[in-house]
Amino acid sequence: MVMLGLRFLPESLAYGGFAMLGQTYFLLSRRRRDYARRFLRQAFPDRPDKELMQIGRRSTGNFFKVVLDMLRVNRVLSRGELLQHLEGREEFVQSLPNAPVLMVTGHLGSWEIGGVSVAALCGESHAVARTFKNPLLQRLLAHSRRATGLHLHSRRGGIRSLARALKNGAVAMQAVDQNQRLRGVFVPYFGKLASTERAAATLAVREGYPVAVCFCLRIGSGFRFRLDPIKLIRPEVPSDRAAVPGAVKRLVLEINRHLEEAVLRYPEQYLWIHDRYRTQPNQQLEESLDELDALVPKTE
Numbered sequence: 001m002v003m004l005g006l007r008f009l010p011e012s013l014a015y016g017g018f019a020m021l022g023q024t025y026f027l028l029s030r031r032r033r034d035y036a037r038r039f040l041r042q043a044f045p046d047r048p049d050k051e052l053m054q055i056g057r058r059s060t061g062n063f064f065k066v067v068l069d070m071l072r073v074n075r076v077l078s079r080g081e082l083l084q085h086l087e088g089r090e091e092f093v094q095s096l097p098n099a100p101v102l103m104v105t106g107h108l109g110s111w112e113i114g115g116v117s118v119a120a121l122c123g124e125s126h127a128v129a130r131t132f133k134n135p136l137l138q139r140l141l142a143h144s145r146r147a148t149g150l151h152l153h154s155r156r157g158g159i160r161s162l163a164r165a166l167k168n169g170a171v172a173m174q175a176v177d178q179n180q181r182l183r184g185v186f187v188p189y190f191g192k193l194a195s196t197e198r199a200a201a202t203l204a205v206r207e208g209y210p211v212a213v214c215f216c217l218r219i220g221s222g223f224r225f226r227l228d229p230i231k232l233i234r235p236e237v238p239s240d241r242a243a244v245p246g247a248v249k250r251l252v253l254e255i256n257r258h259l260e261e262a263v264l265r266y267p268e269q270y271l272w273i274h275d276r277y278r279t280q281p282n283q284q285l286e287e288s289l290d291e292l293d294a295l296v297p298k299t300e
Contacts, residue, residue, distance in 0.1 A: 018068045026273065039277070063273070091227075092230065100165075106175060106259045107274070126150075126153060162174065162203065166209055177259055179279050205237060208235065211234075233254055
């Protein structure tokens with residue numbers, strides 16, 4: 001309830017306070033700080049440790065600001081002011097292919113505002129997202145998302161919902177930059193093997209959907225953002241079923257390359273406290289092609 005009340009504070013005070021909370025959490029949580037140190041060292045091998053810790057601290061402050069974004073967006077939507085806080089709209093829309101299109105992003109900038117902004121600009125959109133344990137927070141967020149035409153689907157089985165939405169000509173979205181404990185594909189991320197989301201790439205390869213890599217970046221310290229022009233990928237669609245896994249892996253590699261480029265440009269807006277390399281190849285059984293097919297059902 002305290003956090004919900006903070007959304008009514010003046011913008012500069014609220015965002016400054018949340019940034020301090022995030023930075024304090026970074027300093028107090030040794031486990032998260034160690035995750036960030038290892039992850040940042042992988043991405044920036046030549047930078048001194050002190051500089052890496054500054055990036056980690058500030059990026060955790062930005063992560064806490066994303067929570068505040070989710071709490072404040074309802075008021076902005078109720079006033080019809082969302083697009084007034086969003087730069088790069090025209091260029092973003094012009095660079096977007098006609099639906100159906102599969103949009104992928106990472107935990108960079110404000111991914112929550114990115115989701116509602118895409119829905120506001122493109123019409124009906126669907127995304128896979130986590131469910132919050134706090135029912136009040138979950139209802140609040142669900143309301144704000146539905147107000148823009150953004151339909152959320154649980155992580156469990158959510159890719160099937162995205163498949164149906166794409167079949168019906170909608171825009172589908174998913175964040176693909178976090179560790180996959182199961183069913184990941186191992187590809188390099190900043191030069192080290194990482195278990196990576198492959199369901200979205202499998203769907204794109206099998207059905208030939210264009211993939212748009214996009215980000216919603218924070219401008220300044222408060223509630224103002226910029227949509228980066230998308231990086232459009234036209235995946236190869238093999239006629240031979242046996243060639244699908246290779247095409248999926250190549251698509252995931254290309255997506256990761258675009259993610260890396262954006263993160264290196266805006267490291268203080270990226271979520272470094274996640275244990276990105278937790279799952280390694282010797283911890284995960286490779287799935288058969290039949291299991292891969294079961295992950296993303298074919299559309300009729």
